Amino acid sequence: xxxxNLRKTVVAIRDQLGSLDNVNAVGVWDYDEEVVIxxxxxxxxxxxxxxxxxxxxxxxxxxxxxxWDDGNYTNNPVWVRVVNPENIxxxxxxxxxxEDTTNSxxxxxxxxxxxxxxxxxxxxxxxxxxxxESKSSVTPKLLIKGVSVTVTINQITNPGGVQKDIT
Amino acid sequence: xxIISGLNRIRDLISNDIDKGQLGTGTxxxxxxxxxxxxxVASTLxxxxxxxxxxxxxxxxTLTSAGGASGTxxxxxxxxxxxxxxxxxxxxxxxxxxxxxxxxxSVIKRYFIKRx
Numbered sequence: 001x002x003x004x005n006l007r008k009t010v011v012a013i014r015d016q017l018g019s020l021d022n023v024n025a026v027g028v029w030d031y032d033e034e035v036v037i038x039x040x041x042x043x044x045x046x047x048x049x050x051x052x053x054x055x056x057x058x059x060x061x062x063x064x065x066x067x068w069d070d071g072n073y074t075n076n077p078v079w080v081r082v083v084n085p086e087n088i089x090x091x092x093x094x095x096x097x098x099e100d101t102t103n104s105x106x107x108x109x110x111x112x113x114x115x116x117x118x119x120x121x122x123x124x125x126x127x128x129x130x131x132x133e134s135k136s137s138v139t140p141k142l143l144i145k146g147v148s149v150t151v152t153i154n155q156i157t158n159p160g161g162v163q164k165d166i167t
Numbered sequence: 168x169x170i171i172s173g174l175n176r177i178r179d180l181i182s183n184d185i186d187k188g189q190l191g192t193g194t195x196x197x198x199x200x201x202x203x204x205x206x207x208v209a210s211t212l213x214x215x216x217x218x219x220x221x222x223x224x225x226x227x228x229t230l231t232s233a234g235g236a237s238g239t240x241x242x243x244x245x246x247x248x249x250x251x252x253x254x255x256x257x258x259x260x261x262x263x264x265x266x267x268x269x270x271x272x273s274v275i276k277r278y279f280i281k282r283x
Contacts, residue, residue, distance in 0.1 A: 033169050034283025035177060040223075040276060042243060042257045047271040049232055077273060081259040085197075092279050094220035110220065132260040 039085045041128070043097070045077035082130040089128040100124040117149070174222050174280045181224060181278065184247045185254055188215045188228035188274060190235070191242040197256045204244050204256060211235045215245065222281060228274040230264065237266045243274050 091098060093113040106123035107116040115123050129135065140151055189212045193205020213234065215226045226245055239261035245254045257276075264272050 035169060035174065036281050036283045037177075037181070038279040038281060039255060040279055042259065043275045044243075044259060044262050045273045045275070046262065047273070049269045049271060077271075080262055083257055083259045085257065090279065092223065094223035094279070095218070095225055095277075097225065097275055097277070113221075 038090060041082055041084045041089055041098075043079055043126075044081035045079050047073060047077045048075045049073070050075075079127055079130060081132075082127050084129065087129070091125070098125045098128065100126050169282055171222065174282070175219075178219060178222060178224055178278075178280045181280075182217050182219055184252070185217070185224075185226065185245050186214060187212055187248040188226065188243060188245050188276075189213070190230065190240040190272075190274075191244070192238055192240060193242045194258060197242075197258050201253075201256045203251075203253045204242050206242075207244075208236055208238065208240070211240075212248065223277055223279050225275065225277045228276075230272045232266070232268050232271055235264060235266060235272075237264060237268075239263050240272070243276075245276065 093108065093110055093115070095110055096108050099108040103124040104122060106118075106121040108123070109116050117123065142149070142151065189204060189207055191204035191207040191211075193207075195205055211230055211234070213228060213230065215228045217227075218225045228243070241261045242256060242258045244256045246252060247254070255276075262272060264270065
């Protein structure tokens with residue numbers, strides 16, 4: 001009995017819909033777009049001003065025109081802290097704040113947003129985490145295409161840490 | 168699809184909004200429920216310099232040796248100062264600063280705008 005009723009129901013639905021060729025499926029899809037603001041690292045730097053003076057300076061040394069700190073510096077800023085929200089550092093290669101120009105030979109390409117390597121090149125960043133605290137683990141995530149690369153996580157300034165080479 | 172010019176428009180709106188940075192001496196861990204620095208130091212509220220790259224904003228804050236107040240700073244925020252709107256708060260291990268001493272302190276920070 002129940003089966004008979006079910007057949008009637010199916011027939012009724014088919015009659016309402018018509019044959020397949022007459023049925024147009026109209027779908028409305030709700031595409032969600034997400035925009036993320038990724039909070040980047042904070043780097044705190046200090047600059048030793050010892051030896052910097054406006055005294056005798058041809059421009060800055062004119063009486064009552066300049067104050068301490070106004071002019072040329074002998075020393076570069078020293079990075080003393082680097083802290084990342086959630087302890088995750090992302091490099092998007094939009095600018096080169098974290099490029100270590102002293103130790104790198106690879107090209108830190110802010111035009112194409114990537115590191116470009118030739119054979120034997122070395123790429124090194126400035127400290128990505130520097131906060132006088134121990135790290136229990138480090139997880140590097142790299143997109144590498146078609147080359148062999150050795151990654152070194154350097155924990156020289158982290159007593160108790162381990163230097164890790166990953167190929 | 169939101170395209171790069173749209174993302175850069177969002178970048179510019181944020182960049183134009185934020186004008187100052189401030190240091191503080193609070194040490195509690197930052198959470199999204201924070202409303203301001205825990206212990207702000209009023210004399211360190213200073214204008215930041217800004218630069219933009221594709222989908223990215225960079226802020227630089229400098230406390231010269233002749234400004235601010237002596238102390239050990241442990242937290243930093245960016246804000247819109249007119250009617251204060253606090254954008255973020257981040258905590259770090261203390262950095263000592265001496266008013267009229269021999270060191271400047273500067274802070275750099277960046278935001279990246281991307282599609283999710």
